Amino acid sequence: MEQSKLIYTSTACDHCDSAEIDKILETARRVNLEKSITGVLYFSSNYFMQYLEGDTGSVEEIYSRITQDDRHTNIRLVDTASIEERKFADWAMAYIPQSDVLVPIHLKFMDSTEFNPEAITADNATDIVWELYAQLPSAHYEGSSGG
Numbered sequence: 001m002e003q004s005k006l007i008y009t010s011t012a013c014d015h016c017d018s019a020e021i022d023k024i025l026e027t028a029r030r031v032n033l034e035k036s037i038t039g040v041l042y043f044s045s046n047y048f049m050q051y052l053e054g055d056t057g058s059v060e061e062i063y064s065r066i067t068q069d070d071r072h073t074n075i076r077l078v079d080t081a082s083i084e085e086r087k088f089a090d091w092a093m094a095y096i097p098q099s100d101v102l103v104p105i106h107l108k109f110m111d112s113t114e115f116n117p118e119a120i121t122a123d124n125a126t127d128i129v130w131e132l133y134a135q136l137p138s139a140h141y142e143g144s145s146g147g
């Protein structure tokens, strides 16, 4: 079956606090495990960036659900492409919270200390997700299905 990756950015809703994000992750990990979707969610400066990978049909289905979620707006599809193998095979949905450790990555890719979704392009998105993830292994929340 063909596998794909998909990356989007969005703006979190006003009431998106850590409790709300925990709920999002709980649902994401449960559903993604059922659908064999893996990936990473990054939350910084009130923006989300999410990387999803799995069977193309499942990725499209989950993304379509996510776009209807009113816990975020300004959803922008940055990149989707077929892939040979997964990058985050062990993670139903890893989570990367904001951290000072990640500022150098913002500077490298976004020319800013703050996360700036407008600087994310199809060319750099996967590298950014990968570098963020690699920088912060200890901060990934353990999900029941993760790790």
Ligand SMILES: Cc1cc2nc3c(=O)[nH]c(=O)nc-3n(C[C@H](O)[C@H](O)[C@H](O)COP(=O)(O)O)c2cc1C
Residues within 6 Å of the ligand: 024, 027, 028, 029, 031, 032, 041, 048, 050, 062, 065, 066, 067, 068, 069, 071, 072, 093
């Ligand atoms: C930023 C963000 C990321 C999300 N990521 C996922 C995800 O990876 N997988 C998933 O199933 N749901 C995810 N959700 C939740 C979905 O939008 C949706 O609530 C969930 O799939 C349940 O769908 P249903 O209400 O149609 O049953 C995410 C929501 C938000 C706001």
